[in-house]
Amino acid sequence: MSREEPMKNHSDNKTRRMLNILIGGEAGQGLVTVGQILAKALVRGGYSIVVTQSYQSRIRGGHNTFAIRVGVDEVIAPRESVDLLVALDRDTVTLHSKDLLPDGLVVLDGASEIDGDSLLKVPFKELAQERFSNIAALGVVSSLLGLDQGTMAGTLDDFFGKKDATLAAENDRVLAAGVGWTTRHGTSSHKLSAVSDHHKRLMMNGNEAIAFGALSAGLRLYSFYPMTPSTSIGLALAGQAKRMGLIVEQAEDEIAAINMAIGASFAGAPSMVATSGGGFALMVEGVSLAAMTETPVVVVVAQRPAPATGLPTRTEQADLEFVLHAGHGEFPRAIFTPGSVEECFHLTRKAFELAERYQGPMFLLTDQFLADSYRAVRPFELEDLTPVRAGKDVAESPPYQRFAITESGISPRLLPGMAEHLVVADSDEHTQDGHITEDLSMRRQMVEKRLRKGEGIRAEAMPPDVVGDPNPGLLLVSWGSSKGAVQEAASLMESKGERVATLHFSQVWPLVPDQFMSHLESARQVVSVEGNASGQLTRLIRRETGFDIKKKVLRYDGLPVTPESILGELNR
Amino acid sequence: MVTIDDYGDYETAWCPGCGNFSILKAVKQALVASNLKPHELLFVSGIGQAAKAPHYLNANVFNGLHGRSLPVATGAKLANPNLTVIVESGDGCNYGEGGNHLLAAIRRNIDVTLLVHNNQVYGLTKGQASPTSAEGFVTKAQPQGVPSAPFNPIAVAVAMKAGLVARGFAGMTDHLSELIQQGIAHRGFALIDVLQPCVSFNKVNTFGWYKERCKTLPPGYDPTDWEGAMKVAFEWGDKIPIGIVYRGNRLAFEEHFPPLREGTLVGLDVDPVILKKIMNGYG
Secondary structure: OOOOOOOOOEOOOOOEOEEEEEEEEEEOOOHHHHHHHHHHHHHHOOOEEEEEEEOOOOOOEEEEEEEEEEEOOOOOOOOOOEEEEEEOOHHHHHHHHHHEEEEEEEEEEOOOOOOOOOEEEEOHHHHOOHHHHHHHHHHHHHHHHOOOHHHHHHHHHHHHOOOOHHHHHHHHHHHHHHHHHHHHHOOOOOOEOOOOOOOOOEEEOHHHHHHHHHHHHOOOEEEEOOOOOOHHHHHHHHOOHHHHOOEEEEOOOHHHHHHHHHHHHHOOOOEEEEEOHHHHHHHHHHHHHHHHOOOOEEEEEEEOOOOOOOOOOOOOOOOHHHHHHOOOOOOOOOEEOOOOHHHHHHHHHHHHHHHHHHOOEEEEEEEHHHHHOOEEEOOOOOOOOOOOOOOEOOOOOOOOOOOOOOOOOOOOOEOOOOOOOOOEEEOOOEOOOOOEOOOHHHHHHHHHHHHHHHHHHHHOOOOOEEEEOOOOOEEEEEEHHHHHHHHHHHHHHHOOOOOEEEEEEOEEEOOOHHHOHHHHHHOOEEEEEEOOOOOHHHHHHHHHHOOOOOEEEEOOOOOOOOHHHHHHHHOO | OOOHHHHOOOOOOOOOOOOHHHHHHHHHHHHHHOOOOHHHEEEEEOOOOHHHHHHHOOOEEEEOOOOOHHHHHHHHHHHOOOOEEEEEEEHHHHHHHOHHHHHHHHHHOOOEEEEEEEOOEOOOOOOOEOOOOOOOOOOOOOOOOOOOOOOOHHHHHHHOOOOEEEEEEOOOHHHHHHHHHHHHHOOOOEEEEEEOOOOOOOOOOOHHHHHHHEEEOOOOOOOOOHHHHHHHHOOOOOOEEEEEEEEOOOOOHHHHOHHHHOOOOOOOOOOHHHHHHHHHOOO
């Protein structure tokens, strides 16, 4: 596989091929609105984006940011350094000026007492009433970037709709006022280069891609208890429930959510639950129930910093070991750890397929960064995608045995109520026909039968992605949402003449050493990059292969892994 | 026609003299009277001696976790409303471990019949207090007597205007069977609290103790009168009223969902046109 060329920030005609825009303000100022509209207009203009949302656990006030890294070429990772800082409040300037690049620009309110170089002070009060000042800022930024104003205005109108004509007219007027003012007083230092090959793209974040993947896979019942950063999966599904024919139910707690999903799946409705660490802790007994009753269920765990309530709105990768070991007893599972929004879609589908085929719980492990990270995504090829089919509804010749012992460990799964056969499932150890038993030789056979399904799951395990030099001096090992950051860090090192490769796991369980040992062994140095404080994948690789990755680059301050954070640690 | 033989006759793991035997008999009678075939039924249970009951008749069964029967039953009913779903488990399962789910099931008014074997003691774990044990009830785990007040399921369910609220007694099988039939026929949530003796661990609330106290509600009692039902819900002493205490008239939960107005969630295809429209909505 080849890697993208390292990005060039300044092209010859002084326009930019890549920029990092950071919009900051208090919760309630409409900065996410501005961020989403700007991001959407960029995607519609053919640009690639990676959005990083950083917010506090409060509804009003505080300090939040919405960062859009935008490029003519594909953008795969967030950056910490800022080209264009859009300050909707004073704190944004104070907190983020240190990240501003030497040729960066700060857009702020003209009424601000802050003075200095690189400031574009906009008289927002003259352009709009206070509640529209975020739209004025949008006009300013879109003019600075040199965006097509038709695309911008169209995106703004689509976002708010045309139902309230007065509001729509005022939005349009304020946007134009922002653009007009900037044309007269702004600079042309931050114009984006034009896009040459303009493909149709979607703007989706990780959670939306999971929701859409689940819809395409045939999801019929989604039960959830709200928990950041997983909640927006439910919101994306609830909006489509009526026309797609599924039920989205807010359960009384996470225990109910997973048990409801299991009940629905048992009766024939493909089901999914999503939560974060604390909610997943409550679901864990249900995970074991799904395994014992061999009921398909897809479980999404969107990680955030823990223990306990931790940092509710920030990101971390510290629940790999938790999800790997969740549930008492021994049973097989697969854990997918998407590295991009596209992978969120595809791996959700894969989780549904495996859950149905191997009749048990399958996992997607994401995190706040990816959950909230909008990207420009090529439309998915939907034509060849088939939904999962729950069980079989036609009885085989009697007597039907739900847990018949087979070579693959997979028993015929009929659904209750479809014909005269009876389906009996038990959380107790059971006989082949599903009834409670304390026959200890049957116990042994059932344990072995369930574990045999693990061999099939293992045979289907996806190999990790290997990118870069086949004989690297340095191999970076990573998993989950840091995929782009790690690959970009490697590109930056390669551009300085180093021989670097990356080994990225978008599925962390089962691990199949034959798929990656040669890469670990052939690199001069292996370094793992993880968003946790102890190196959980590092430990898992050692446990499964004996290979000890000695150097780890770890981030656990609640922020996503970035190319800068990796290079900073490596150069220490 | 369905006969009682269709439901089979199985050896059980219960103590001789257990109230569960007559409850099982009442259940089978009710199923026959309701003309339900075994495959049209789904029994969901939790953990405890009562929760084993569904293993002793012919039906579809999901015997899940302690306290979690109601969410499983809710999910199954939503997936396939054609199934007659009955939850059968004990007082510990439904009023203790799964208390939150009871409140939610009543609020939802899901069309599930909840049959609670209530013997005021934990049997399977050998004799600890249950949520319905009387204050002062002495056990090995509560040697000074239970310090908490007992949970009153009837009062809670009536206060919340549950779909159908009934109390039966294991010693009055035909009466109990009638209650179960009405629970099954009711479109919406039905709670049937069944008083029963535990011959091994409850030496206070014995068969005789219940038999002396359980009296059917008088003819002419109006279960749709909520205020009257609230009064009856608190009658517990020398006389314990049994029968249909309250009957509400809310819409059943599953009737709120458009996909279920046309059938079940089972075996549906994904409409590629709508899917594509949804995708393009992100453009």
